[in-house]
Amino acid sequence: MTQGDHSPILQTSRWVTRFAHLVPRQGQSGGTVLDVACGSGRNARYFLRHGHAIVALDRDVAAVADLGATCGCEVFEADLEGPNGFPLAGRRFAGVVVTNYLHRPLLPALIEAVEPGGALIYETFAQGNERFRHPRNPDFLLRPGELLEAVRGRLAVVAFEQGFVAEPRPAVVQRICARNPVGPGQADPLGVQSLYPPREPPDL
Numbered sequence: 001m002t003q004g005d006h007s008p009i010l011q012t013s014r015w016v017t018r019f020a021h022l023v024p025r026q027g028q029s030g031g032t033v034l035d036v037a038c039g040s041g042r043n044a045r046y047f048l049r050h051g052h053a054i055v056a057l058d059r060d061v062a063a064v065a066d067l068g069a070t071c072g073c074e075v076f077e078a079d080l081e082g083p084n085g086f087p088l089a090g091r092r093f094a095g096v097v098v099t100n101y102l103h104r105p106l107l108p109a110l111i112e113a114v115e116p117g118g119a120l121i122y123e124t125f126a127q128g129n130e131r132f133r134h135p136r137n138p139d140f141l142l143r144p145g146e147l148l149e150a151v152r153g154r155l156a157v158v159a160f161e162q163g164f165v166a167e168p169r170p171a172v173v174q175r176i177c178a179r180n181p182v183g184p185g186q187a188d189p190l191g192v193q194s195l196y197p198p199r200e201p202p203d204l
Contacts (some may be wrong), residue, residue, distance in 0.1 A: 023095035031094020
């Protein structure tokens with residue numbers, strides 16, 4: 001369900017692996033992670049290898065059908081852009097992970113799905129990407145600072161980055177990692193906010 005180049009990216013997102021340790025653990029096991037628009041399941045498989053339960057969600061789950069028989073993994077087939085919207089309303093997760101996917105009406109539901117103490121790890125294409133490859137449709141390209149605005153007043157920002165990246169393919173992206181504070185009136189236990197400056201794409 002990616003909206004970029006349609007050839008699959010099999011390596012786990014570096015942004016995801018960088019902040020995966022912020023997804024809470026429950027005793028000896030990892031908290032449940034929701035992988036939205038999971039595609040090939042690269043991020044879901046990473047969290048499974050690290051002891052987390054997984055919910056893999058996509059419009060086409062053929063690439064993750066093998067995970068359905070895996071202990072600690074649920075696979076949901078759903079059209080996230082259809083009339084029924086987000087199919088897991090009311091459930092909350094230790095981690096919500098989204099890469100290479102944007103459907104703006106879903107953003108409030110995904111933020112709401114982060115349980116107290118949990119983490120949102122989001123990375124997708126941003127304005128300027130149209131110079132390099134698909135997606136070029138502005139519906140699928142984040143506006144400058146859009147993820148920051150989406151979480152403002154809801155989640156505590158740990159890290160944010162927007163701009164040009166060369167790997168794994170040249171693109172303009174926007175990324176955020178944000179935590180849901182543990183409880184009302186309690187400070188984020190990390191007590192940190194790291195904002196990374198944007199990088200400009202090279203002249204073409």
